Amino acid sequence: MIQNSAARRDLALGVIVVLLLASVTAAFPQFAQPGNLAEILDDSAILILLALGQMLVILTRGIDLSIAANLALSGMLVALLNKNYPGLGVAPVLLIALVSGTLLGAINGLLVWRLKLPPIVVTLGTMSVYRGVIYLLSGGTWVNDNHMSPQFLGFIRYELLGLTLLSWLAIFAVAAFAVVMRYTVLGRNLYTAGGNPAAATYTGIDPGRMQCIAYTICGAIAGLCGYLWVARFAVAYTDIALGFELQVIAACLIGGVAIAGGIGTVAGVVLGCLFIGVIRNALPLIGISPFWQMGINGLVIVVAAVLSARRREDKRAILEAQAA
Amino acid sequence: MSAAIQQAPAQPILTLTQVKKSFGGAHALRDANLDLYPGQVTALIGENGAGKSTLVKILCGIHQPDGGELTLDGRSIRVRDPEHARQLGINVVHQECVVFDNLTVAENIFVSNRPKNGRFIAWREMRTRAAEILRQLDVSFSPDMLAGQLSVAQKHIVQIARALTSEARVLILDEPTAALSHREAEDLFRIARRLRDAGCALLFISHKFEEIFSLADRYVVFRDGASVGNGMIAGTGSEQLIRMMVGRSVEQLFPKLETTLGKELLRVESLSRAQEFDNISFSVRQGETLGIYGLVGAGRTELAQCLFGLTAPDSGSIQVGGKPVSIANPADAVRHGLAYVPEDRQQQGAILPFSIAANVSLTNLNSLAPRGICSRQRESALANHWISALGIKATGPEQNVGDLSGGNQQKVVIAKWLARSPKVLILDEPTKGIDVGAKSAVHAVTSAFAQRGNAVVMISSELPEILGMSDRILVMRRGRVRALLDRSEATAENVVQAATDA
Numbered sequence: 001m002i003q004n005s006a007a008r009r010d011l012a013l014g015v016i017v018v019l020l021l022a023s024v025t026a027a028f029p030q031f032a033q034p035g036n037l038a039e040i041l042d043d044s045a046i047l048i049l050l051a052l053g054q055m056l057v058i059l060t061r062g063i064d065l066s067i068a069a070n071l072a073l074s075g076m077l078v079a080l081l082n083k084n085y086p087g088l089g090v091a092p093v094l095l096i097a098l099v100s101g102t103l104l105g106a107i108n109g110l111l112v113w114r115l116k117l118p119p120i121v122v123t124l125g126t127m128s129v130y131r132g133v134i135y136l137l138s139g140g141t142w143v144n145d146n147h148m149s150p151q152f153l154g155f156i157r158y159e160l161l162g163l164t165l166l167s168w169l170a171i172f173a174v175a176a177f178a179v180v181m182r183y184t185v186l187g188r189n190l191y192t193a194g195g196n197p198a199a200a201t202y203t204g205i206d207p208g209r210m211q212c213i214a215y216t217i218c219g220a221i222a223g224l225c226g227y228l229w230v231a232r233f234a235v236a237y238t239d240i241a242l243g244f245e246l247q248v249i250a251a252c253l254i255g256g257v258a259i260a261g262g263i264g265t266v267a268g269v270v271l272g273c274l275f276i277g278v279i280r281n282a283l284p285l286i287g288i289s290p291f292w293q294m295g296i297n298g299l300v301i302v303v304a305a306v307l308s309a310r311r312r313e314d315k316r317a318i319l320e321a322q323a324a
Numbered sequence: 325m326s327a328a329i330q331q332a333p334a335q336p337i338l339t340l341t342q343v344k345k346s347f348g349g350a351h352a353l354r355d356a357n358l359d360l361y362p363g364q365v366t367a368l369i370g371e372n373g374a375g376k377s378t379l380v381k382i383l384c385g386i387h388q389p390d391g392g393e394l395t396l397d398g399r400s401i402r403v404r405d406p407e408h409a410r411q412l413g414i415n416v417v418h419q420e421c422v423v424f425d426n427l428t429v430a431e432n433i434f435v436s437n438r439p440k441n442g443r444f445i446a447w448r449e450m451r452t453r454a455a456e457i458l459r460q461l462d463v464s465f466s467p468d469m470l471a472g473q474l475s476v477a478q479k480h481i482v483q484i485a486r487a488l489t490s491e492a493r494v495l496i497l498d499e500p501t502a503a504l505s506h507r508e509a510e511d512l513f514r515i516a517r518r519l520r521d522a523g524c525a526l527l528f529i530s531h532k533f534e535e536i537f538s539l540a541d542r543y544v545v546f547r548d549g550a551s552v553g554n555g556m557i558a559g560t561g562s563e564q565l566i567r568m569m570v571g572r573s574v575e576q577l578f579p580k581l582e583t584t585l586g587k588e589l590l591r592v593e594s595l596s597r598a599q600e601f602d603n604i605s606f607s608v609r610q611g612e613t614l615g616i617y618g619l620v621g622a623g624r625t626e627l628a629q630c631l632f633g634l635t636a637p638d639s640g641s642i643q644v645g646g647k648p649v650s651i652a653n654p655a656d657a658v659r660h661g662l663a664y665v666p667e668d669r670q671q672q673g674a675i676l677p678f679s680i681a682a683n684v685s686l687t688n689l690n691s692l693a694p695r696g697i698c699s700r701q702r703e704s705a706l707a708n709h710w711i712s713a714l715g716i717k718a719t720g721p722e723q724n725v726g727d728l729s730g731g732n733q734q735k736v737v738i739a740k741w742l743a744r745s746p747k748v749l750i751l752d753e754p755t756k757g758i759d760v761g762a763k764s765a766v767h768a769v770t771s772a773f774a775q776r777g778n779a780v781v782m783i784s785s786e787l788p789e790i791l792g793m794s795d796r797i798l799v800m801r802r803g804r805v806r807a808l809l810d811r812s813e814a815t816a817e818n819v820v821q822a823a824t825d826a
Contacts, residue, residue: 005470191426200424202416203410263426
């Protein structure tokens with residue numbers, strides 16, 4: 001159908017993920033048991049959410065290096081809130097995480113849009129600033145599980161039809177993104193703005209504004225994931241999710257999102273995350289140190305880049321055909 | 325003629341009156357006047373830099389005019405942005421293909437007004453309507469193809485199709501055939517005529533007279549940012565149009581020095597490169613300045629890049645100082661005494677964040693650093709020498725080139741090469757975008773260089789510069805040599821005629 005090459009790529013990655021699952025299962029039958037698969041999904045849920053946000057930013061030719069720092073800052077904010085006001089319940093926690101993340105994302109977006117600063121510089125800077133603010137907020141102390149209320153910790157672990165609420169959140173987000181990216185003007189304009197910013201300008205779409213929107217949505221997701229992360233690991237401190245932005249970007253690239261913008265699918269990103277999730281869960285099983293994870297991710301990115309590096313020369317033909 | 329007049333309605337759809345636009349200090353448009361009539365094709369004619377592109381950008385809302393008035397159906401309007409232009413029924417087919425390669429043809433056609441079902445995009449309807457428009461245009465490609473797979477001509481047709489998704493009152497074709505073959509251009513014209521017959525007002529921008537005479541009903545000529553003439557095409561000859569195009573007084577002073585021609589320094593024989601230029605032969609002698617004139621996209625820069633070893637020729641030979649040489653890369657070219665001042669000064673010529681001294685010494689590091697260590701004093705001395713020799717206005721050798729004016733930046737680029745004492749200096753649009761004073765300073769420098777027994781090859785799109793500075797003029801069109809004129813026989817008319825094949 002639409003975007004043939006992208007669809008083919010998604011299919012290939014899907015086959016690889018299934019083959020991966022099948023071969024690990026052949027050696028360790030317990031791997032493919034529903035319980036373990038659900039665990040892989042639960043384990044990948046935050047990565048999926050963040051990668052969807054990051055995808056928007058990369059689609060519009062940006063990059064968000066501050067995504068994990070945003071997560072950590074928003075996470076610390078709600079952890080402190082929960083510690084000091086344990087009776088508040090989950091709804092205000094979710095709201096505050098979202099608002100905090102949205103604001104932090106909007107800062108990136110406005111700097112990139114209004115001041116025309118390079119995205120990598122802006123988010124490298126805000127990444128450090130956001131981490132610094134966590135230290136200011138927390139004074140360098142940890143918020144542990146004994147400071148967190150049972151609802152705060154229990155919400156994401158609530159099981160529905162065998163899956164955690166965290167997993168359901170990711171599934172819901174994937175469905176919502178799939179619809180938005182394909183069936184709404186906002187989603188399509190994100191593709192157009194990143195695919196050809198000059199042409200977008202000529203058709204009345206402001207590529208800078210689209211970038212800003214992408215950063216803001218990405219920030220909102222990072223903020224939400226701040227709560228999810230803190231609740232899941234039951235701890236908040238300055239360095240949580242340190243370096244996780246690279247894994248998020250890796251998932252996007254494995255999933256076929258073009259770093260040059262304009263190309264990428266929700267399905268691809270989800271498969272990229274599952275690929276990472278499956279390998280992460282399989283490695284300890286087959287007795288390989290999880291430290292190989294980064295190496296494998298890197299290898300996959302490089303191989304994918306080599307495969308898609310078909311250099312196209314777009315040259316203008318000056319000469320007329322000899323006959324003319 | 326009579327048929328055209330009978331068709332001509334009294335009222336134009338779109339008028340521009342005394343529209344002005346300047347960027348910084350430079351006037352892009354001084355006094356632009358234009359009337360577009362329904363059911364007629366108006367050709368917009370003018371040299372490179374006459375203000376045609378600025379005019380298009382004002383019409384489609386990318387730029388706002390500084391003065392003057394636009395009216396649509398007799399009412400004064402302001403085009404806020406490209407989306408607004410589309411709503412007003414003004415559509416543009418841009419010279420550069422502004423399509424989205426990663427999206428399908430259907431989505432490209434409806435990119436700014438995708439059909440919707442409530443909040444959601446109605447893909448099926450979009451596809452059906454796109455197929456319907458493509459059928460109307462009688463073209464063979466599918467709405468499901470990715471636009472990136474289309475040819476340049478087909479991408480232009482996608483842009484026209486965009487105009488047909490809503491009521492197109494005005495369609496502007498901005499040099500749509502520049503990159504098209506004859507047959508592809510004919511297809512495009514067939515579609516243009518169909519739109520004209522449906523009552524659309526077309527503005528057709530082109531350098532190609534045969535196309536203008538075949539498609540247009542009316543013409544308007546722009547020169548130096550002002551409209552200088554208009555009328556019906558029927559009964560008008562190409563000589564008349566050319567005279568209006570180039571008619572500016574060639575009173576600018578060109579400080580060309582008298583030289584005596586010596587032995588041949590550079591000879592090019594049957595040089596060809598697929599898709600770019602074909603069978604180019606010329607020679608330049610000591611003391612001579614060879615001007616190369618042509619329209620943008622005639623293959624001049626490609627030829628210069630090939631001479632300088634940036635690209636490899638498919639066939640042909642190059643002789644320097646009477647000896648055949650092989651130039652596989654720019655280092656070879658430099659060793660054989662060639663120097664190339666590229667067109668894009670800011671990207672390819674100067675290194676803007678570097679000082680003048682660092683820029684000038686770039687090509688001379690071997691002599692400045694005999695033992696691998698570059699002497700700052702010698703670097704400064706060299707820079708100081710050229711600052712005074714070329715009259716570069718700067719605070720000193722340590723000033724960043726990015727802080728200099730365009731003309732002084734260009735002088736630094738030229739100094740970089742002159743410091744190596746080349747035999748042949750190839751200049752590509754050497755005075756593009758620099759002010760008049762700096763222009764004649766650059767001309768004085770290159771002319772003096774030629775007088776010292778060297779050769780200059782100067783590519784330029786500016787007629788006065790070409791006519792004023794060249795001993796001989798080589799005119800290129802579509803990658804081929806169309807004329808080689810002596811200074812004495814060259815006139816504005818015959819040079820432009822050869823470049824446009826009027």
